[in-house]
Amino acid sequence: MKIVAPISRVEEVEPLAKAGAAEIYCGLVPPEWTERFRSSGANRRAFGNLSSYDDLAAVIDLAGRHDVAVSLVMNAQHYGEAQTEALLDMAGRFARLGGRSLIVGDVGLLSRLGRAETGLRLHASSLLACRNGEAAGFLGDLGACRVVFPRDLTLAEMKAVAGANRPLEFEAFILNDGCVFEEGNCHTIHLPGRLGGPICLDRYDAEHRRVDGRPLRDDEAAGFAANDAAHAEWLWYRFSCGFSVSQDGYPFGPCGLCAIPDLAAAGVSAIKIAGREGNLERKVNSVAMVKAALDRLNDAAGLRRFARDLRGRPDLCETGFMCYYRETMPARVW
Numbered sequence: 001m002k003i004v005a006p007i008s009r010v011e012e013v014e015p016l017a018k019a020g021a022a023e024i025y026c027g028l029v030p031p032e033w034t035e036r037f038r039s040s041g042a043n044r045r046a047f048g049n050l051s052s053y054d055d056l057a058a059v060i061d062l063a064g065r066h067d068v069a070v071s072l073v074m075n076a077q078h079y080g081e082a083q084t085e086a087l088l089d090m091a092g093r094f095a096r097l098g099g100r101s102l103i104v105g106d107v108g109l110l111s112r113l114g115r116a117e118t119g120l121r122l123h124a125s126s127l128l129a130c131r132n133g134e135a136a137g138f139l140g141d142l143g144a145c146r147v148v149f150p151r152d153l154t155l156a157e158m159k160a161v162a163g164a165n166r167p168l169e170f171e172a173f174i175l176n177d178g179c180v181f182e183e184g185n186c187h188t189i190h191l192p193g194r195l196g197g198p199i200c201l202d203r204y205d206a207e208h209r210r211v212d213g214r215p216l217r218d219d220e221a222a223g224f225a226a227n228d229a230a231h232a233e234w235l236w237y238r239f240s241c242g243f244s245v246s247q248d249g250y251p252f253g254p255c256g257l258c259a260i261p262d263l264a265a266a267g268v269s270a271i272k273i274a275g276r277e278g279n280l281e282r283k284v285n286s287v288a289m290v291k292a293a294l295d296r297l298n299d300a301a302g303l304r305r306f307a308r309d310l311r312g313r314p315d316l317c318e319t320g321f322m323c324y325y326r327e328t329m330p331a332r333v334w
Contacts, residue, residue, distance in 0.1 A: 114143020
């Protein structure tokens, strides 16, 4: 299985390659895009992008020296016709620089790229929300050679989709960045905290009232308070446990390490670490975690013990809130 890791700067390539990444992915927002469209929306992330073709060329060169493939992300919420044409030009330039793949989140753009014969591999982003075999086949017909599964699919569903579409490759999330809703149907962006943060954090002041106008009973008020507290706790886990790390620097938060044997058995050939906007230490430690787990692939039980002990907080794992794939948890009622 290939480890797919994010970068946002040239100097991140070598450390991630040495840590075990086989593929890296990045976004690009060159000055001409911003000047023309008055937007940073060449991809979904407003931040964490390369800012020039010179940087992109340097990334591809460095990655090539380490036998690491480079993918470029094109997954904004939507594109106009002029933006689509600009992206086709960007794809051509990326190919001429030696890029390997495009991660595409717009079905119209995927169709255009599939007919463009750029020589690039096309990966259908998780934003295209492929949830069944027919959808995967459709994306393949448009030109995709790999489909990135959305975060909310079960292992059984992944196996069914992959089994019905053997020529396609499949990729699944393995660490970091949990989406509260279904990102394929989301048309917002994750703003930094100073600008309000992600809208899905739901940090709103609210009060509960009865429809008949009577005051809440004590047990009703307590029930609402408990529900609000549970929701806040769940959000904390989904947003990487407050972006906290272990004493050794390993990130907490959404994780699928225990499911690596099941993902391999389901036909998943690439596992993705999310978080282009993260710092280098977080990215390197994320790759190291996944690499250490993959090294134990032939011992599924040992791999799971290793994964749950790695960060020294098995209590966080036991909640199930960090799990991408809860089927790997011991039987319990959710």
